[in-house]
Amino acid sequence: MMRIPCIVCGLRDENEFTCGGTSHLVRPAIDASDRDWAEYLFFRDNPKGLHHERWRHTQGCGQWFNLVRHTLTHEILTVYAMTESPPR
């Protein structure tokens, strides 16, 4: 079981959380092409390695936050707020 550092509550068990998928996707303009909409809605990098992703502490404080997590080792490198830009 992963232990996930909630940005408010600190380290908690994985089953208190919900993963919201990839962070920092930018919604295209309303007149974007079908191709751009498809890219935004469905196509993903799906990296084997570091992934920027959103999590919500659903069974705790209810807050959304961002993680940088390794998808093979599940190691969590960074936690940062929803409004922050991704760490370099």
Add this chain to the structure above:
Amino acid sequence: MRNHYSAWSLLRGALTGHRHWSPAWPEAKPKPAYDVIVVGGGGHGLATAYYLAKNHRITNVAVLERGWIGGGNTGRNTTIVRSNYLYPESSRLYDFSLKLYEGLSAELNFNIMLSQRGLVLLAHSRHDLDAMSRWANAMRMNGIDADLLSREEVASLVPGLDMSPGARVPVLGGFTQRRAGTARHDAVAWGYARAASQLGVDIIQNCEVTGFTQQAGHVVGVETNLGSIRAGRVGIAAAGHSSVLAGLAGFRLPVTSYGLQALVSEPLKPLLDTVVLSPGTGAYLSQSDKGELVIGAMLDLFPSYAQRGSFAITQSILAGVLALFPAYARLKMLRQWAGIVDVVHDSSPIIGRTPVPGLYINCGWGTGGFKGIPVGGWTLAHALATGENHPLAEPFQLERFQTGRLVDEAAASGIAH
């Protein structure tokens, strides 16, 4: 000459000390060039190679496998075959696959131990009953066997279910596809590998593709840890690692990789002779010929390439199984693992061209790849041989994510996504 497997060859072996058996297929070293290279030596890749040779007479083919044959999802699934899907497009695809499975042992001269013991889906609420009526009726409209079951019929098909008034998860009824069942997953990989190899296909293990050679935008070969290999066309059948390979070729897929876990118990005497699926609890189980209960779980719902599965899901799935079958409470689990599945938004596969000319793909089967092995191989082989989509695969192209014509099988895929 390879051995032909038969009762006669067993008898002959019994009289001569079983010294006449040869390896099921020979080790192969990569040649400098092939007509077709298939990347991925699981069931789908091996079936692709077999049908290239069998249906299209293309035998100058190599299957490249990073690890060992059938060591990925082909050896990690819960061995269930079924075709209980909702839409006509999927029904055609999956039932074609089940029909190929029905003749596969004879076709491959390899006993895949297909056991059409039936699949029972459990309804736990009025809403489940309504949804399953719709589902079973849709199947019958598509020409696939399905029967609605009363509560009493479920109880007689599935002994051990908690049918008491105070049951935590009440069972109100369900439906069955009697032609569904299980098959031995390793045998499917080995059977296809042996049959493909007999037709001239090279099966190359421990060969990892590290890049695609391109000329003027066309794929003309692959780079591997064993050197460069040229190819007329290249097919990818890599399940959860499809995105990684697509990345090497320079495009993206509408795929997210998740761990899907399963576990097996210690062996028991025969007690369950059907496959039980409870969409409400996310649990599904059957009993293997060795007597182990084979238990499948819902997805670990976060992106992952780790083939182990999280303890949180193990706990919740076992809780679901025990709510259904309280008598299993003292069973010990022997093994637990996960396979990395390639989930797309409509839970339907992608079989056909990629944005890179010369490169074809079979992916997106998500949680249901094992049952699709024969048809996945059949249709990818068609695309690789002819450059055209197979009619069965026409609705399952990458373009559907742009046109919006999705084939949304999220419910019929059987596992909450």
